[in-house]
Amino acid sequence: MNRQWQLARRPVGDPSSGDFRLVETAVPELAASGSVLLHNRYLSLDPYMRWRMNDAKSYAPPVAIGDVMVGATIAEVVQSNDSGFEPGTLVLAGGGWQDYAVAKAATLRAIDTSVADAPAFLSVLGSPGFTAYAGLMKIGMPKAGETVVVGAATGPVGSMVGQLAKRLGCRTVAIAGGGEKCKLAIEHFGFDAAVDHRDPDLAAALATACPNGIDVYFENIGGRVLDTVVPLLNDFARVPVCGLVSQYSDEGSYPDETRLALLMRDVLVKRLTLRGFIVTDFAQYRDEFIELAAPLVAKGEIARLEDVVDGLENAPDAFLGLLKGRNRGKLVIKL
Ligand code: NDP
Numbered sequence: 001m002n003r004q005w006q007l008a009r010r011p012v013g014d015p016s017s018g019d020f021r022l023v024e025t026a027v028p029e030l031a032a033s034g035s036v037l038l039h040n041r042y043l044s045l046d047p048y049m050r051w052r053m054n055d056a057k058s059y060a061p062p063v064a065i066g067d068v069m070v071g072a073t074i075a076e077v078v079q080s081n082d083s084g085f086e087p088g089t090l091v092l093a094g095g096g097w098q099d100y101a102v103a104k105a106a107t108l109r110a111i112d113t114s115v116a117d118a119p120a121f122l123s124v125l126g127s128p129g130f131t132a133y134a135g136l137m138k139i140g141m142p143k144a145g146e147t148v149v150v151g152a153a154t155g156p157v158g159s160m161v162g163q164l165a166k167r168l169g170c171r172t173v174a175i176a177g178g179g180e181k182c183k184l185a186i187e188h189f190g191f192d193a194a195v196d197h198r199d200p201d202l203a204a205a206l207a208t209a210c211p212n213g214i215d216v217y218f219e220n221i222g223g224r225v226l227d228t229v230v231p232l233l234n235d236f237a238r239v240p241v242c243g244l245v246s247q248y249s250d251e252g253s254y255p256d257e258t259r260l261a262l263l264m265r266d267v268l269v270k271r272l273t274l275r276g277f278i279v280t281d282f283a284q285y286r287d288e289f290i291e292l293a294a295p296l297v298a299k300g301e302i303a304r305l306e307d308v309v310d311g312l313e314n315a316p317d318a319f320l321g322l323l324k325g326r327n328r329g330k331l332v333i334k335l
Contacts, residue, residue, distance in 0.1 A: 015320060
C-alpha cells in the first residue's frame, strides 16, 4: 500500500492537523517509458508548503483539496522505464508526502552519497542551501566589512546565508527565536552576534548588534521584524526578499496603512534595493553553487544541522511545529 497525506481542507489562519488526511492507496503503476517508480526515503518539510495550502494566485499553483501534499524527497528508484536510472539509485525528486510516487526521469537528479549523507541534499546541498547562495550572492552582493543580517538564522537557508557571508569577510548577525537558538547561531553556525525576535526591545538589541548599520538584510521573516530592520538599513543596502514566514498564515490585513508609504520613503531616500526571488529564477547558477559548496560540506567546513523526525505519520505535526519555530535545523521526515 501507499500511505499518503492529502490536503483535506484549506486552513484559515494557523493550520491544524485536521487540514490533512492520511489515506492508503495502491502503489502507483509505472507509466510510459521515461518514468520511474520511487520509494521515498526522506521528505523535506518547508515553510512554502503553508502557502500552497491556500487557494491563491502565487508563483506555483495551490495543492487541490484531495491531492497529495507536495514536497521534495530523497527517494530510491525501485522500478525504472528509463535507462538513466537503475533500480537502487538514490535521487532527489518531488515525491510528495507519501511512500511511493511515479515520476518522469527528466525531473530527477541522482545524488552522490560519497559527498554527504542523503538529508544534506534536502538541506545544505539542496534547495535551501542554493536559495541562500543565490539570494545572497546575486542580489545581496555583500562585500568584506559589510554587515549582513538574516532571520530564521538557525534554519537551512539562514544558517547558510550567515556562513557564506562570514567567508566573504562580513559581520554576520542572526535573528532567531529564543535564547537557545541565538546560542546555536553563534556557537554552531559562527554568527558574530544573535538577537531574539521575541525580545520586547528587539530594536535596541538589533541596533547594538549592528553598530555600523545593515548593508544586506536577507529577508526570511517579514512582519514586525522587517519594521525593526528598516530604520537600520544603510544607504544603498540590498534586501533579497526570500521569504515572509511570519505572514504565511495571516489573512493579509494590516492595521496601519501608512507603513508601505513609509517603507517607500526609505527605499527612495536610502536608495535601497529590494528584490523578491524564487530560487528557480537562478537555476543557471546551480552548478556554480554545487562546485563551491560540495567540497566545503564534504570537508565539514559548512556547519549543518538536520532535525530528522521518524515516520510519515508524524509529518503534519512536524510541519505545524516548523511554522511555530519548534524545528532545530532543517526539518526532514525519515520514512
Ligand atoms: P526554517 O527551517 O528556518 O523554518 C522556518 C523558521 O521560521 C522557524 O524555525 C522559525 O525560526 C521562523 N519563524 C516561524 N514563524 C516566525 C515568526 N512569526 N516570526 C519570526 N520567525 C518565525 O526555514 P527555511 O530555512 O527552510 O526557510 C527560511 C525562509 O526562506 C522561509 O521564509 C522560506 O519560505 C524561504 N524560502 C524561500 C525560497 C525562495 O525560493 N524564495 C526557497 C526556500 C525557502 P525561529 O524559531 O528562529 O523564529
